[in-house]
Structure formats: structure tokens, C-alpha cells
Amino acid sequence: MVNFGKKLMADQIPEWKGYYINYKLMKKKVKQYGQQVQQGEKDRRRVLKDFSKMLDDQIEKIVLFLLEQQGALASRIEKLGKERAILAEQPDISAIAELREAYREVGLDLIKLLKFVDLNATGIRKILKKFDKRFGYRFTDYYVTSRSNHPYSQLQQVFKHVGVGAVVGALSRNLADLQERQGSYLSIYDQPSTALKDPIIDMINSSVDKLTRSTNFLRFLGQHALIVGEESPSTAEEDEIEDKKYHFISLMLNLVNTFLYMVNTYIIVPTADDYSVSLGAASTVCGVVIGSMAVAQIFSSVYFSAWSNKSYFKPLIFSSIVLFLGNVCYAMAYDMKSLTVLIIGRLLCGMGSARAVNRRYISDCVPARIRMQASAGFVSASALGMACGPALAGLLQWKFKIYMVTFNQSTLPGWVMAVAWLLYLVWLWISFKEPNRATEVNGTQQNPASVQRADIEQLENGLAQPLLRDSGKQDEDDDEEVDDSEEGAHDSRKPATSIGSAYRLLTPSVKVQLLIYFMLKYAMEILLSESSVITNHYFNWNTSAVAIFLAILGLTVLPVNAVVGTYISNMFEDSFKITSTYSVVQYVISALVTFVSAEVLEGVNLSLLSSVMSSRLSRGTYNGGLLSTEAGTLARVVADCTITAAGYLGIGKLLNVTLLPSLVICAASIASTFLTYNSLF
Structure with missing residues (x-):
């Protein structure tokens, strides 16, 4: 090279x-x-x-x-x-x-x-x-x-x-x-x-x-997915190799997996508090119930990312089986009167999170000419699942028994998702086509396409090199070769092999972007997870009302990204409305402003993150997609734990106690952005 x-x-x-x-x-x-x-x-x-x-x-x-x-x-x-x-x-x-x-x-x-x-x-x-x-x-x-x-x-x-x-x-x-x-x-x-x-x-x-560096809606959504792909000129040989690996039905199966997982994540939100109360726990324990899935996802993202170096089919099969079992446990916990079984069910669901595999499949197995559309499809599937989950929960309001098994608004989400994952497993087994990995070694493709991508990566500067280097040992001719070799040689092309090596590749600007991502995910999780408790305490909303409200929030994702991606990708605003009494109008408007603003910021944040992150984080197990997933998942875990901990202070203090950390993290993010603004390129 x-x-x-x-x-x-x-x-x-x-x-x-x-x-x-x-x-x-x-x-x-x-x-x-x-x-x-x-x-x-x-x-x-x-x-x-x-x-x-x-x-x-x-x-x-x-x-x-x-x-x-x-x-x-x-x-x-x-x-x-x-x-x-x-x-x-x-x-x-x-x-x-x-x-x-x-x-x-x-x-x-x-x-x-x-x-x-x-x-x-x-x-x-x-x-x-x-x-x-x-x-x-x-x-x-x-x-x-x-x-x-x-x-x-x-x-x-x-x-x-x-x-x-x-x-x-x-x-x-x-x-x-x-x-x-x-x-x-x-x-x-x-x-x-x-x-x-x-x-x-x-x-x-x-x-x-x-x-051309266009910023249309499709490209914006693709960057929103943080599916990092190296830019390289397309050749006939490269297109032929990529076409052999590409299988449309397999791509659709990955997108359906993304959709179902997001449905699975949010379908329990409107009823989690009632389910907790029915098992003898406080309503705020819903934070632990919802967040346990995110806790498991922190670990599952790592092993799924590593597994995808060798196969896509096997991790997707494993994911479907674990999610099926997790949802069955979640539904059976009601008749077993066991909060432990309920949480184990959600932990199993989190252990089945294959979003790292879905991202990796699009990055590695979809031809470059349609990768942006596939990335946009990934974001759209996630957004649609986020909206459909609460909406589906609002429809599942029946109550009946079959033998000793109870079906009601709390257990039906588990049974419905178990059936959905079982059907998906059958479709996956019949239709998925494992990409040809004959030309890959140690997870790195050695075909002409990847060689050319590596050649272009060689042209990029490493983002974490010392500001001033002692190059006195080389003469001018050596400098021509050595200086570039430190940004284009083997080490700069080798993917990160551990969390530590990946962390060392993070520049201050990347760390700030990950902090911002943590902040917005924390704020969104607080808003969504405590919505059923807050609305019931202040406004006496039932499950259907909460489900409709959350579905409307979820449906704002794509329109907001369309506006941001096409017109105002560099704008973010937030506001608070303070009145003497806490009203439905105040809550709904504030929730919409917070949620929409977080969505605006998420799109811009991930687009910027994808451009400032080292190219070494585009490959391997510890890639940029994994780091962003871990940051977002950790934020959800902290948020859900905050809700449960705040519940011990009383529901009347829940709103202020949970939103105060959001304010502090937001202030820290703003300060960090000011400090690193000139390094954002």
C-alpha cells in the first residue's frame, strides 16, 4: 500500500x-x-x-x-x-x-x-x-x-x-x-x-x-443510521463482486428484524406500570422493567457485533429464538405472579438485540449504489417500529383466559411479539441467504472493492495523532514516505480490536458528540418510560390514551427528519412552558417540543459523528455503530434506573427528580460543544 x-x-x-x-x-x-x-x-x-x-x-x-x-x-x-x-x-x-x-x-x-x-x-x-x-x-x-x-x-x-x-x-x-x-x-x-x-x-x-456532497433527505437518514461506508469510485469489477453478495430478501429480513425489535421495545411502555402493580411492585418499577432490556443490550451488542464477523444468519437465528423465549417469559410472569420472571423475560429480549448485525449487514453486503437507500430504510424501520409499538399496545385491550393462561392488556404484548418472532424465525430459516465469505479473512474483505476502499482510507489522516511530532531522524525524502505512512500504513487501516483501542481513537470532538447522543437518548427515554406513570398521576389517562400519545410522538420521527435533512439540518431549538398548574396542554406541548428537538439533534449529531469519526472505526467488532449503540443504550439504562430510584421519593416528585439530571447533562453537553466547537470539521 x-x-x-x-x-x-x-x-x-x-x-x-x-x-x-x-x-x-x-x-x-x-x-x-x-x-x-x-x-x-x-x-x-x-x-x-x-x-x-x-x-x-x-x-x-x-x-x-x-x-x-x-x-x-x-x-x-x-x-x-x-x-x-x-x-x-x-x-x-x-x-x-x-x-x-x-x-x-x-x-x-x-x-x-x-x-x-x-x-x-x-x-x-x-x-x-x-x-x-x-x-x-x-x-x-x-x-x-x-x-x-x-x-x-x-x-x-x-x-x-x-x-x-x-x-x-x-x-x-x-x-x-x-x-x-x-x-x-x-x-x-x-x-x-x-x-x-x-x-x-x-x-x-x-x-x-x-x-458531490449532497445533503438530501435520503443521505441524511443514512447518516442518521451511522452506517459508515468508505467512499470509493465504483468499478465494474467492484459492482460485480458486491452484486454477488447482495440478496434483496436477506436485506428485507434485516430491516424487518429492526422493525420488530423496536416494536418489542416500546409495545410494553403504556402498560408496564400496570403490570408492575399487578405483581405487587410500585408503578415506578416500570423503569426497571423497561430498562432491563437496555441493560442486556449493552452486552449483546458486543457479542453480536463480533459474531457478525463470521456469519449473519446464525446471529439472526439466535436473536429470534431468544426474543421468542423472552416474550413468552414476559407474558407468563402474570400467571406465575413473579416480578423476577418478568424482568428475566425483558433481559432475554435485550440479549436478542441484533441491531449491530443489521447495521453491519447493510454496511458490508449491500452494494454502494443502494447503500444509502438501505441505510434510510434502517432508520425508517426503526421509526415505524417505535410508533407501531405503543399503537399496537393500545389495541390489545381484551381480557380472557385459555386454560390457566391469562390474556389481558399486560400479557398480550408478550404473546403477540412471541408469535411475531416465531413467524419471523420461519421466514428467516427459509429465505435468508448467507453472503459469500470465501474472499474474506479475519472479517476484512480482500476483494478489489475493499482493497480500493483501504487505499482511500490510507489517504485519510488519523484523528488521534500527536499535534507536534519529532521527525528529526528522517531526512526530507524519508519524511515524504514516513509521514504519510503513519496515517496510511497497516496500523491506520487495522480496525479497533478492543473497547480500549476504540476509545483511544476517539478525539475530543467525537467524545462530545457521543455525550450529546447520550444526553438526547436519556431525555427521550425519561419522557417515554415515565409517560404512563406521569399521565395517570396527573391526568388519569388510561392505557389507550397513553398508547395514542406515544404513537403520535413516534410518528413525528420521519417528518422531522425529512424537514431537517432537506432544509434545517443545522438547527436545534428547545423551549419550556411554565404555568402555575400542571395541565394536559402543558405536558403534551412540552413532551412534543422535547421529543421533536431530540430527534432533530439526533439526526444532526449522528451525521456529524459519522464525518468526524476515524475510518478505523468503520470496520471490525468495535466499530462506530457499536459505540453509538452502546452510548444510547447506556443512556436508556441510566434513565430507567433514575425513574425507579425517583419512585421512592413519591410520584409527586417523579417529574422534577427525573428531569433535573436531563437538565444537568444538557448543560454539560452545551459547555462541551463550546469548548470543542473549532475541532468539529
């Missing part, structure tokens, strides 16, 4: 050599600046000014050449357009074929230009990160903001590839017009769905997609 400096030299187009970023020179300058600052020869302000000017000159060189090449391509397309107009009046099959080949040559040259932009954009990102690591200052934040927002921005030309879209459109339209269209006189603008599928255009679109 070569470092970026060597890759840049190897991938350069010889005749364009003088127009690429001088990465070697920039690296040497960063090293010199570091030594000069340490020795007191230059102050930091002077270094920032000199480095900014040098980088401006490099970008200007790149942009002027880029504009020149775009103009040359446009001139060639214009010239070919005149030839096409002549052929339209005097058709000649051989001349049309030659003209199409000429357009394809323009397309190939455009692909070369896109690769030129890609290499330079990568070089700019890397040298900025290298500068930040060396000096411990988020110069990147200042530089990108000041240059991108300027009316004469040259940086926009590099990162937004301005003008390329027009060239792609012209090529597509002209090639389509030359394509035999069976007598149709409509252009590609009249029939976008029948756009030309020329291989050249596909290659161009693939290159453009790699450069």
Missing part, C-alpha cells in the same frame, strides 16, 4: 504534472513551520498568513488550469455539434459512428479532468488536516469558511466542480441524439427516465457522484 505522496505521483497525467498541488512542498513547509514555531523563530500568526498565501497560490494554479480544460472541452463539443447539425440534414451511418466515438473521446478526457480535480481536492483536504494536527489549531475551519463564502471563490471550483455539470449535460444530450431512438423526436429533457445508458456517461456520473 503506497502513501498519498506516491499515489499522487503515480496517478498524475504526465502532461498535466505542473498543475497538480505540490503536496511534497506543502508537507515540507508544514514541517518547517512546526520547527520554527517550536524554536520561536516565527509566531503563529505569521505562519498562518504564509501558509494561507501558499495554499491560495496552489489552488489558483489548479483552478486556472481546470477552467482552461473545461473551455477546451466546451470548444470541442461545440465543434462536434456543428458536425452533428450537418449530419442531421445528410445522414451518414459511418459518419455518425465516427462522431459518436469523437464524443466518447471527449467523455474520456472529462473523466481524466474529474480525476484531476479529485486528486487535488484530496491533497487540499489532507494538507489542511496535516496543518491542524501539527499546530493544534482548526485552521481548516477558518480557511474553508473564508474562501468558500467569498464572491470570487476559487475553492468552490475545486470542491463544487462548477461547470462540469454543463459539460456532462451537453455530452449526454448529443450522444442521446446520435443514438437510434426508434423514431422518437423527444430529447432527454422531455424523457428524463429514458436517459442514455452509455458506459462513458455512467463513468462520468460515477466520478461526479464521488465528488
Whole structure:
């Protein structure tokens, strides 16, 4: 595996050599600046000014050449357009074929230009990160903001590839017009769905997609799932390998597993307090009943994540069986008059949490071209399950006995979910297809696709390296190789092998994002888990009313994410309404504001977390998805324990006692965000 400096030299187009970023020179300058600052020869302000000017000159060189090449391509397309107009009046099959080949040559040259932009954009990102690591200052934040927002921005030309879209459109339209269209006189603008599928255009679109950083709803939901996938250009060989691993029904089974688990989590919330009381416990023990599932999930997430290194089918089978048994125990606890059996049932349900497997399957076995849709499906399935759980509980209001088994609003959720998991187990056994792992070693794919992904990972800086390094032992030529090797060699590509090694990869900004995730999950769990107790104490709501209220809260998830992902992904607001008496309106409005605000923050938080987390946390057992799951699950455990502990002080004090920790954690999260704001990139 070569470092970026060597890759840049190897991938350069010889005749364009003088127009690429001088990465070697920039690296040497960063090293010199570091030594000069340490020795007191230059102050930091002077270094920032000199480095900014040098980088401006490099970008200007790149942009002027880029504009020149775009103009040359446009001139060639214009010239070919005149030839096409002549052929339209005097058709000649051989001349049309030659003209199409000429357009394809323009397309190939455009692909070369896109690769030129890609290499330079990568070089700019890397040298900025290298500068930040060396000096411990988020110069990147200042530089990108000041240059991108300027009316004469040259940086926009590099990162937004301005003008390329027009060239792609012209090529597509002209090639389509030359394509035999069976007598149709409509252009590609009249029939976008029948756009030309020329291989050249596909290659161009693939290159453009790699450069494009869109924030539409689908991408936002995918990031919300924190299913980390390395970006890499798609090749025919890679697509073929991924297609062999992909199985649509298996993907659907993973999404159904996600949906059923979320239903299983929230279906007991409206009735957990009544169930606890019927077994002789206090109503606030519902916190332990609900939270015991999350306690078990803390441990199950680790072994399921490790198990998914070897198989997906077996952990899903195990998950279904354990969840079936857990729900049977939960339902049987009523007739056995045993709170212990009730909690054991919920613990078993938590031990069957296969969300780590579901995430891993999407990350590893779904082709890159549809991975974002699958990730969005994961979030949607979770949101739908969250809404359907309480709604289903509201419908299960019957009471009857069959032999010695009681069926009522407390036990029916357990029986219904047991049947659901049994049916799912049968479907899973019949339809799931285990992906081919013949080309995988130690959980890491060795096919060309993963090799290429690893090559791109090599280009990324490690996020937890020292700010200033002693590199006096290497000369300048060695520095070209060694400096990059520490960010691209074997260690930087090796996944974390323990919780400790994963923790050491967490930068302060990542830790703050995980704290924020903990805070919002804590607040949401407090709100949801104590809702039945609070609403019964203050408003005398029955189970159906609580179920409807929770279902409405759950149904806000997707619309909120749609708004955030499309329009206001950087906005978060919260408010409190204080009145002299505690009313239904006050509770409902406050709950909606808290829940919706937490959902807004969760989406933005996980999107940011996926971008600042080390690429080493995208693979292996101890990956980013596992860490976020553990943080969220731990928050739920703490929240549910808080509810139970607060119950000993009396239900009248429950609301204030449980919300006070939320306020403290929220304040700590805000303070931490301010302290690490400049490191969020």
C-alpha cells in the first residue's frame, strides 16, 4: 500500500504534472513551520498568513488550469455539434459512428479532468488536516469558511466542480441524439427516465457522484443510521463482486428484524406500570422493567457485533429464538405472579438485540449504489417500529383466559411479539441467504472493492495523532514516505480490536458528540418510560390514551427528519412552558417540543459523528455503530434506573427528580460543544 505522496505521483497525467498541488512542498513547509514555531523563530500568526498565501497560490494554479480544460472541452463539443447539425440534414451511418466515438473521446478526457480535480481536492483536504494536527489549531475551519463564502471563490471550483455539470449535460444530450431512438423526436429533457445508458456517461456520473456532497433527505437518514461506508469510485469489477453478495430478501429480513425489535421495545411502555402493580411492585418499577432490556443490550451488542464477523444468519437465528423465549417469559410472569420472571423475560429480549448485525449487514453486503437507500430504510424501520409499538399496545385491550393462561392488556404484548418472532424465525430459516465469505479473512474483505476502499482510507489522516511530532531522524525524502505512512500504513487501516483501542481513537470532538447522543437518548427515554406513570398521576389517562400519545410522538420521527435533512439540518431549538398548574396542554406541548428537538439533534449529531469519526472505526467488532449503540443504550439504562430510584421519593416528585439530571447533562453537553466547537470539521 503506497502513501498519498506516491499515489499522487503515480496517478498524475504526465502532461498535466505542473498543475497538480505540490503536496511534497506543502508537507515540507508544514514541517518547517512546526520547527520554527517550536524554536520561536516565527509566531503563529505569521505562519498562518504564509501558509494561507501558499495554499491560495496552489489552488489558483489548479483552478486556472481546470477552467482552461473545461473551455477546451466546451470548444470541442461545440465543434462536434456543428458536425452533428450537418449530419442531421445528410445522414451518414459511418459518419455518425465516427462522431459518436469523437464524443466518447471527449467523455474520456472529462473523466481524466474529474480525476484531476479529485486528486487535488484530496491533497487540499489532507494538507489542511496535516496543518491542524501539527499546530493544534482548526485552521481548516477558518480557511474553508473564508474562501468558500467569498464572491470570487476559487475553492468552490475545486470542491463544487462548477461547470462540469454543463459539460456532462451537453455530452449526454448529443450522444442521446446520435443514438437510434426508434423514431422518437423527444430529447432527454422531455424523457428524463429514458436517459442514455452509455458506459462513458455512467463513468462520468460515477466520478461526479464521488465528488458531490449532497445533503438530501435520503443521505441524511443514512447518516442518521451511522452506517459508515468508505467512499470509493465504483468499478465494474467492484459492482460485480458486491452484486454477488447482495440478496434483496436477506436485506428485507434485516430491516424487518429492526422493525420488530423496536416494536418489542416500546409495545410494553403504556402498560408496564400496570403490570408492575399487578405483581405487587410500585408503578415506578416500570423503569426497571423497561430498562432491563437496555441493560442486556449493552452486552449483546458486543457479542453480536463480533459474531457478525463470521456469519449473519446464525446471529439472526439466535436473536429470534431468544426474543421468542423472552416474550413468552414476559407474558407468563402474570400467571406465575413473579416480578423476577418478568424482568428475566425483558433481559432475554435485550440479549436478542441484533441491531449491530443489521447495521453491519447493510454496511458490508449491500452494494454502494443502494447503500444509502438501505441505510434510510434502517432508520425508517426503526421509526415505524417505535410508533407501531405503543399503537399496537393500545389495541390489545381484551381480557380472557385459555386454560390457566391469562390474556389481558399486560400479557398480550408478550404473546403477540412471541408469535411475531416465531413467524419471523420461519421466514428467516427459509429465505435468508448467507453472503459469500470465501474472499474474506479475519472479517476484512480482500476483494478489489475493499482493497480500493483501504487505499482511500490510507489517504485519510488519523484523528488521534500527536499535534507536534519529532521527525528529526528522517531526512526530507524519508519524511515524504514516513509521514504519510503513519496515517496510511497497516496500523491506520487495522480496525479497533478492543473497547480500549476504540476509545483511544476517539478525539475530543467525537467524545462530545457521543455525550450529546447520550444526553438526547436519556431525555427521550425519561419522557417515554415515565409517560404512563406521569399521565395517570396527573391526568388519569388510561392505557389507550397513553398508547395514542406515544404513537403520535413516534410518528413525528420521519417528518422531522425529512424537514431537517432537506432544509434545517443545522438547527436545534428547545423551549419550556411554565404555568402555575400542571395541565394536559402543558405536558403534551412540552413532551412534543422535547421529543421533536431530540430527534432533530439526533439526526444532526449522528451525521456529524459519522464525518468526524476515524475510518478505523468503520470496520471490525468495535466499530462506530457499536459505540453509538452502546452510548444510547447506556443512556436508556441510566434513565430507567433514575425513574425507579425517583419512585421512592413519591410520584409527586417523579417529574422534577427525573428531569433535573436531563437538565444537568444538557448543560454539560452545551459547555462541551463550546469548548470543542473549532475541532468539529
